[in-house]
Amino acid sequence: VQLVESGGGLVQPGGSLRLSCVASGVIFRGYVMGWFRQVPGKEREFVAGIKWSGSTTDYADSVKGRFTVSIDNAKNTVYLQMNNLKPEDTALYSCTTTVGQRIYSKGAAYAYWGQGTQVTVAS
Numbered sequence: 711v712q713l714v715e716s717g718g719g720l721v722q723p724g725g726s727l728r729l730s731c732v733a734s735g736v737i738f739r740g741y742v743m744g745w746f747r748q749v750p751g752k753e754r755e756f757v758a759g760i761k762w763s764g765s766t767t768d769y770a771d772s773v774k775g776r777f778t779v780s781i782d783n784a785k786n787t788v789y790l791q792m793n794n795l796k797p798e799d800t801a802l803y804s805c806t807t808t809v810g811q812r813i814y815s816k817g818a819a820y821a822y823w824g825q826g827t828q829v830t831v832a833s
Contacts, residue, residue, distance in 0.1 A: 711735035711822040713805045718827030721795055729790040729827060731805030739763050742810040743788045745779060746817055747801035747829075757803070758790060759813035768813040773799075795831045802826040 717729040729745070744759040758779040759768045767779050778791040788805060804827075806820040814820065 713824035715824045715827040718829045720830045726793045731788040733786045744806045747803045749801045754817045756815040
């Protein structure tokens with residue numbers, strides 16, 4: 711499985727970005743997808759997750775109401791729509807996946823990771 715993220719960049723506070731993660735290789739309904747973020751010197755943080763079927767989503771409290779995770783199975787692509795961005799959202803955002811029955815909030819539970827895309831929120 712390979713994951714390639716895109717869509718990061720520099721945005722002003724209050725702005726929006728949409729991240730994309732294209733998955734290639736063997737992906738099927740038994741997979742769960744996650745978005746994590748990390749800043750230098752801090753632990754990797756769970757942001758959002760979604761089952762490959764799209765039936766279930768989960769979010770970190772810090773992004774609820776501002777971020778939306780979605781999936782397009784036909785394109786093997788997971789999206790993270792980020793609205794009302796804040797400076798504290800600045801981080802390297804990575805897409806991840808693994809076989810699982812539920813969405814995991816711990817990075818160690820995931821088997822495959824992308825390289826990440828940088829999001830910087832600043833005026």
